[in-house]
Amino acid sequence: MNIHTVRGIMDEMLQALLLFWLPVAVVPFGVWIFLSSSNDQRKTFGRFLAFVGIVMVCTSPWTVPSSPSTAAGHLLGAIIGPAVLILLGIYLISFSGHVPVGRLPRSDRKLGIFVSLVGFAWFAGMHWWILTPQIASGKVNDYWFVFWPTFLLLTSCLSSCAAIASLTIGDNRKTESNYMFMLSGLGFLMILLGLNVDGPLITTDDFREHLWLSVADLAGIAAGGLLSVMVFALVIFVYEKTLPSPVKIEAPQTAELEQVANVIASHIGGGVE
Amino acid sequence: MSGSRLAVTWRMMALAFVLPLLLILAIEITLSSGIEGFDGDEAFTRFANATLTSYTLLSLLLLGNLFFYGESRNRPLAPLVGMFCASLLGVAATFFFINQGPMLLEDNGSAQAQAIYNIVHTLVSAGAVAFAVCVSLGSMFSAITSQKRRINFTFEEE
Numbered sequence: 001m002n003i004h005t006v007r008g009i010m011d012e013m014l015q016a017l018l019l020f021w022l023p024v025a026v027v028p029f030g031v032w033i034f035l036s037s038s039n040d041q042r043k044t045f046g047r048f049l050a051f052v053g054i055v056m057v058c059t060s061p062w063t064v065p066s067s068p069s070t071a072a073g074h075l076l077g078a079i080i081g082p083a084v085l086i087l088l089g090i091y092l093i094s095f096s097g098h099v100p101v102g103r104l105p106r107s108d109r110k111l112g113i114f115v116s117l118v119g120f121a122w123f124a125g126m127h128w129w130i131l132t133p134q135i136a137s138g139k140v141n142d143y144w145f146v147f148w149p150t151f152l153l154l155t156s157c158l159s160s161c162a163a164i165a166s167l168t169i170g171d172n173r174k175t176e177s178n179y180m181f182m183l184s185g186l187g188f189l190m191i192l193l194g195l196n197v198d199g200p201l202i203t204t205d206d207f208r209e210h211l212w213l214s215v216a217d218l219a220g221i222a223a224g225g226l227l228s229v230m231v232f233a234l235v236i237f238v239y240e241k242t243l244p245s246p247v248k249i250e251a252p253q254t255a256e257l258e259q260v261a262n263v264i265a266s267h268i269g270g271g272v273e
Numbered sequence: 274m275s276g277s278r279l280a281v282t283w284r285m286m287a288l289a290f291v292l293p294l295l296l297i298l299a300i301e302i303t304l305s306s307g308i309e310g311f312d313g314d315e316a317f318t319r320f321a322n323a324t325l326t327s328y329t330l331l332s333l334l335l336l337g338n339l340f341f342y343g344e345s346r347n348r349p350l351a352p353l354v355g356m357f358c359a360s361l362l363g364v365a366a367t368f369f370f371i372n373q374g375p376m377l378l379e380d381n382g383s384a385q386a387q388a389i390y391n392i393v394h395t396l397v398s399a400g401a402v403a404f405a406v407c408v409s410l411g412s413m414f415s416a417i418t419s420q421k422r423r424i425n426f427t428f429e430e431e
Contacts, residue, residue: 220324235356
């Protein structure tokens, strides 16, 4: 049975459910199995499930073209390349430095910097060059306008916060702080460029409009998330308060205290090998 | 670190967090004598939808978390029911407010379409947030490990 026959049988909502929403749900489920299992076979199964889910989400614009939600799958397919390059680069730079475990060769640092820069250049090419994610010829994927300003703005804000944190909380971390200010400046510069330089498909007005919407989005996510965590804490607090207090036990006897003191002394003395 | 110094540090960090946004606003206001491209109604709609959707999605996630929290306590029903009601409240509030009219409906024709759009939109935004956090924290970590090794302890000679 080919895919066209299947499409004929299933109605559009069922198609979206089976070929988009189910794979979306399968990804975190697979990650959860992978992280929570101690068994190797289960770990592999979890990894496989998450991989299949990601592939199905990425191919959803072709398997379920009738659903507008699948544009998110299209975006995932478009950004997965540069995102992996940036994260891989950061990993290579981090673990080729002074780390006590899992240290990589020093030469990987240059490779990491190169790979990260390629990732950033790829993202920049999506705005100002021909790499823009297009859902149809000449039509930019709407979710790109959600992702890109949110990512740039938050990276700039978080890096600036991390730079100040390393200066105020850290001990003599001026160099690290300068690096973080540079990253914050890079994000800031890209936002300014987006506000002033048109791309082939994205105008400055489009970017400006979506930048303010991304601020509203971030504020909304923060407010909703905070509210939800507060409700969660309240539910736990109310439940714990209704529990009876634990049974009181008698204070330890002198002999018991002496025994404990002996055990502790034998461990912290350091004189006996 | 003393209490007052800690408070100053937190305030500085909060200010540093919003500094790029404030700078962009300042530049925009200076160059265009106003915030160009900002539509208050549209921004409010986006804010309200994001608040309702993130509340509902995170409540559902925390409900799952609560299920495992109860594992060590003979799985009590009371907190599960409480959190389930809180999640249902989020779903009900979302549909109630979307059904009130065009206030929370963006370019979608029905409440169901708007709710689905909200979920996908929030997932994309959450993805951008997660990626930005990974890049910032990862860069901080790589900046720290790239520096010369520090000796934090001086050992007494035996």
